[in-house]
Amino acid sequence: MTLERIKRYQRxxxxxxxxxxxxxxxxxxxLGSGNSDADNPTDLxxxxxxxxxxxxxxxxxxxxxxxxxxxxxxxxxEQEETKDSLATVLFGGIRSxxxxxxxxxxxxxxxxxxxxxxxxxxxxxxxxxxxxxxxKGAKYDLELLAAGTEFPLYFxxxxxxxxxxxxxxxxxxxxxxxxxxGEIGFGIKKRRGFGRCHVKAWQTWRxxxxxxxxxxxxxxxxxxxxxxSETETTYQSIFxxxxxxxxxxDRRDRFLLKATFKLASPLLIRSSSGFNEISPDVVHLRSHRxxxxxxxxxxxxxLSGTSLAGVLWHRAERIINTLGKSQDIIKxxxxxxxxxxxxxxxxxxxxxxxxxxxxxxxxxxxIAIDRFTGGAYHGALFDEQILCGSDETLLTLELELRKxxxxxxxxxxxxxxDLWTSDLPVGGGSSIGRGRLQGIHxxxxxxxxxxxxxxxxxxxxxxxxxxxxxAKQLGKFVTEFVQGKAA
Amino acid sequence: xxxxxLKIKLLSDTxxxxxxxxxxxxxxxxxxxxxxxxxxxxxxxxGLLSEECDNLVAVLPDATRKHWQQIAADLFGNPGSxxxxxxxxxxxxxxxPGDLREAVAQQLLKPKNDLKLKPINILESLTTIxxxxxxxxxxxxxxxxxxxxxxxxxxxxxxxxPLYFHTSPTxxxxxxxxxxxxxxxxxxxxxxxxxxxxxxxxxxxxxxxxQDYLQRFGKMEIQAR
Numbered sequence: 001m002t003l004e005r006i007k008r009y010q011r012x013x014x015x016x017x018x019x020x021x022x023x024x025x026x027x028x029x030x031l032g033s034g035n036s037d038a039d040n041p042t043d044l045x046x047x048x049x050x051x052x053x054x055x056x057x058x059x060x061x062x063x064x065x066x067x068x069x070x071x072x073x074x075x076x077x078e079q080e081e082t083k084d085s086l087a088t089v090l091f092g093g094i095r096s097x098x099x100x101x102x103x104x105x106x107x108x109x110x111x112x113x114x115x116x117x118x119x120x121x122x123x124x125x126x127x128x129x130x131x132x133x134x135x136k137g138a139k140y141d142l143e144l145l146a147a148g149t150e151f152p153l154y155f156x157x158x159x160x161x162x163x164x165x166x167x168x169x170x171x172x173x174x175x176x177x178x179x180x181x182g183e184i185g186f187g188i189k190k191r192r193g194f195g196r197c198h199v200k201a202w203q204t205w206r207x208x209x210x211x212x213x214x215x216x217x218x219x220x221x222x223x224x225x226x227x228x229s230e231t232e233t234t235y236q237s238i239f240x241x242x243x244x245x246x247x248x249x250d251r252r253d254r255f256l257l258k259a260t261f262k263l264a265s266p267l268l269i270r271s272s273s274g275f276n277e278i279s280p281d282v283v284h285l286r287s288h289r290x291x292x293x294x295x296x297x298x299x300x301x302x303l304s305g306t307s308l309a310g311v312l313w314h315r316a317e318r319i320i321n322t323l324g325k326s327q328d329i330i331k332x333x334x335x336x337x338x339x340x341x342x343x344x345x346x347x348x349x350x351x352x353x354x355x356x357x358x359x360x361x362x363x364x365x366x367i368a369i370d371r372f373t374g375g376a377y378h379g380a381l382f383d384e385q386i387l388c389g390s391d392e393t394l395l396t397l398e399l400e401l402r403k404x405x406x407x408x409x410x411x412x413x414x415x416x417x418d419l420w421t422s423d424l425p426v427g428g429g430s431s432i433g434r435g436r437l438q439g440i441h442x443x444x445x446x447x448x449x450x451x452x453x454x455x456x457x458x459x460x461x462x463x464x465x466x467x468x469x470x471a472k473q474l475g476k477f478v479t480e481f482v483q484g485k486a487a
Numbered sequence: 488x489x490x491x492x493l494k495i496k497l498l499s500d501t502x503x504x505x506x507x508x509x510x511x512x513x514x515x516x517x518x519x520x521x522x523x524x525x526x527x528x529x530x531x532x533x534g535l536l537s538e539e540c541d542n543l544v545a546v547l548p549d550a551t552r553k554h555w556q557q558i559a560a561d562l563f564g565n566p567g568s569x570x571x572x573x574x575x576x577x578x579x580x581x582x583x584p585g586d587l588r589e590a591v592a593q594q595l596l597k598p599k600n601d602l603k604l605k606p607i608n609i610l611e612s613l614t615t616i617x618x619x620x621x622x623x624x625x626x627x628x629x630x631x632x633x634x635x636x637x638x639x640x641x642x643x644x645x646x647x648x649p650l651y652f653h654t655s656p657t658x659x660x661x662x663x664x665x666x667x668x669x670x671x672x673x674x675x676x677x678x679x680x681x682x683x684x685x686x687x688x689x690x691x692x693x694x695x696x697x698q699d700y701l702q703r704f705g706k707m708e709i710q711a712r
Binding site: 345 | 615625630634642680681
């Protein structure tokens with residue numbers, strides 16, 4: 001008898017590697033069920049376990065996100081996947097490949113650790129750029145898993161005799177480091193701040209199936225359990241857990257902007273939640289975040305990524321129109337979905353969701369005035385719970401531009417300038433002076449595969465004096481945009 | 488003839504695929520009987536068991552591998568078997584509990600059943616539908632024509648398959664079979680991506696055949712019963 005007893009292609013699996021981890025959501029996440037029934041209470045319902053209320057993160061979703069990250073890490077953004085890439089070694093042949101290998105990694109479905117995870121509702125609306133008002137029929141609402149929700153992860157890597165083991169482990173380490181560093185997102189609207197997460201702990205088990213005792217250990221391994229083992233060593237770093245050291249070969253080209261602001265005026269981003277008999281008619285948007293000291297969920301005021309992206313988008317349009325430039329740069333930066341031409345492209349600008357620290361709430365009563373009589377409009381008394389700031393109030397915005405060009409960075413700097421100087425209000429009620437920010441500190445880094453990773457800073461002290469680390473270079477980006485080819 | 492039983496508990500939602508779909512509703516339908524009960528074909532189950540056993544045998548040291556390959560051949564047979572080389576094991580379909588299926592079948596047979604049950608109601612009560620799409624790595628948008636929907640059997644259900652032997656299996660055969668059973672952890676479609684995570688164990692007359700047989704696998708000193 002030979003290996004060809006059954007005359008089929010058979011993998012000679014000599015080793016197995018099991019990895020467990022705990023994934024923690026950092027921002028609200030919508031893992032949609034894809035079910036768009038009219039009976040659903042929201043436009044997009046969460047995917048739940050088939051027999052309980054636990055949230056479900058499918059192995060297919062995890063695999064897709066990891067594969068995409070690994071591919072981008074190795075080849076850069078917006079590149080077609082090829083047959084001989086690291087992603088193919090770990091995740092198997094690409095879809096268009098008829099004779100691709102099956103995946104070397106087995107990924108388990110992850111059910112939320114909490115039997116009934118905290119859910120929050122978020123609504124959004126598209127703003128018409130011409131009128132500045134809500135577009136008709138463009139309002140939507142989402143069901144989201146709150147930040148702090150934890151999922152147990154399970155990976156099993158199958159190592160065969162013919163595999164390039166070093167390449168396989170390298171691919172595995174790079175893919176999982178994306179989860180660990182919080183660079184991989186799940187669910188919808190990842191480019192608008194949803195679905196951010198990180199892995200807080202790893203455990204690994206290795207089995208050499210050629211050795212009797214290790215083979216027996218693998219056969220008797222408790223694969224049903226989803227918890228981390230109390231007896232096994234827990235690692236914070238996947239590279240330590242795998243026992244490998246890798247050179248940095250990150251080919252992603254991205255411009256990161258992190259800017260801290262304080263509130264120069266009250267802020268109001270309307271939310272759908274919190275309505276009851278005694279609450280104000282309108283309440284500022286809040287979201288759940290784990291408390292840093294006791295890890296309990298608390299509701300904190302936020303500036304949503306969707307709101308900020310909308311504001312930046314419309315201001316960018318105005319700048320483009322003022323300078324008489326082509327609108328193509330807007331499509332390139334903020335993405336496009338054209339139902340008629342079926343053209344679709346995701347946004348290259350990633351906008352995060354920010355929490356606003358040290359604020360206080362204030363309920364304001366307002367009344368509409370009848371324009372004809374000049375008196376109070378009947379039945380139009382309403383109250384709004386707005387967010388007021390102080391010198392202590394802090395708000396950090398994070399933007400990432402993938403595959404940036406110099407003119408695009410120039411446009412981004414103009415947008416930052418408008419936010420910084422309180423010229424660009426965010427949220428609602430801008431016509432009555434709300435939503436103005438004032439810049440304190442900004443840091444920008446251009447990450448790419450080259451040796452130099454330039455960094456710029458902008459600081460404003462209490463006396464209003466501005467310090468810019470390399471004003472000449474930043475000015476050059478803006479000039480590139482104003483006078484460049486995009487004109 | 489002796490009969491053993493293989494119990495398969497679903498730890499995650501599972502698709503025992505049928506190879507086709509339902510136009511306009513599903514791309515991947517599960518295998519189910521005329522009363523709507525999903526099941527795993529014995530032919531498929533035998534293939535899965537045989538593959539796991541072969542995987543374990545393939546990496547044994549040279550000295551013992553040929554011996555265990557012969558046992559695998561005796562147990563599962565060879566392709567194109569003649570009467571002399573036919574496998575000793577005959578694998579039945581893995582089904583949900585017989586009394587449940589019988590009770591529902593009786594209900595369905597009634598000309599006017601009070602619950603107005605139909606086989607599709609049975610199937611829908613034991614399954615759900617999962618959808619997935621691929622994202623185009625270049626555009627960051629869903630790939631055109633990549634939306635798929637598959638029926639999945641809900642987790643925590645337990646399927647049982649009878650394993651028939653015309654003559655009693657040897658200890659070595661049982662040892663190989665137990666190892667293959669314990670190694671069988673992923674079945675059906677999407678088994679590398681979360682679906683089809685299962686827990687399998689072998690039973691003889693209600694008693695689990697466990698670790699003592701498992702520990703004998705891969706060694707040479709076992710004496711035939």
